Amino acid sequence: MSFGDMASIGTATGSRVDSAAKHIMACKVDSRILQNWIDNAGNVYDKENKIHTDKMKWCMHKDEIVLNTTKKKDNSDSAAKGYPMVVTTLGDISKHTITYIQQLYAQPTISLFYKFWKCKQWDEFRTLQGGVFQAMPTEDQEIVNMQIKTLPEFRCQGVALGQAWASYLSGDTVASVLVGGMMTVLNGHFPMHTGDEVQWYFDFEQDLFECGKTSGLGAGFRKLARNTEKTKNQTLKKDVYMDQKLYGGNNGIGRSNGLKQTDKIVRVKSYRMHLENNIFMSDHYGDKSRVFAKCISGGRPFDAVDIMIMTQSS
DSSP states (O other), rough: OOOOOOOOOOHHHHHOOOOOOOOOEEEOOOOOHHHHHHSSSSHHHHHHHHHHHHHHHSOOOOOEEEEOOOOOOTTTSSSSSSHHHHHHHTTTOOHHHHHHHHHTTTTTTTHHHHHTTOOOOOHHHHHHOOOOOOOHHHHHHHHHHHHHTTTTTOOOEEEEEEEEESSSSSOOOOHHHEEEEEEEEEESSOOOOOTOEEEEGGGGGGBBOOOOSSSTOOOOOOOOTTTTOOOOOHHHHHHHHHHHHHHHOOOOOOOOOOOTTTBEEEEEEOOEEEEEEETTTEHHHHHHHTEEEEEEEESTTEEEEEEEEOOSSS
């Protein structure tokens, strides 16, 4: 259990939890979907070259949370593969597609979630949302429509045990992923406590949850509709420091080969139920559907925490 400013066991001792039973699968980085998330390249050859040139930016790093991308919204590229197709980053995905993803997982019920999920283009989403979004050039809208239409139904595959590349020119595109067992991982933006259910979320979703200092709810709850002010990340320095340790995010000598963009990666947090009418607590489908583990030993934001993986993918 984490208390106040006390470091987690993993952070304080520099040790990692070991699991007697380990369920491991070989998974392949989904290069094709990553190419769909590059919006500043002229053609498929430019995209392949970009993924190879900036190889560190697109690769699957050891200890990252891994998402399965085999099932696409439009059932494209859904034929049987030798390995499960996975990603650990959304790369250069459009900021408009990010808006769609944020609103999709903000839906509290299954009916509202799948009403958003059925949208296959920006105009459908804009109409359903009822908001006024900034007009996009035709070329940009075509890219966003393609990204929304082919968006995977993300499921957590597990935690990466090795490094794999998005380009076969860079090295092996397949690496082992722990899909069941105990693992020490990097905590996200919110404190985690022993016994909590653990969900995954994208880094760019952090401002949609309470930071714990502006509400009596505590950290990790979905923000109430009236509480829409942006929360400043109080752990920014620790965030950058820990990301640099895990991904080698600091600039060194020579070419970087594309530093990892940690604002597009997957993080973990404790699952919190949805508050209705300031009293009634209910499950929040957009978050509940992303629960994949149980916390064994908690910690502060960006501490090393121990989780027991209950994988959702096969």
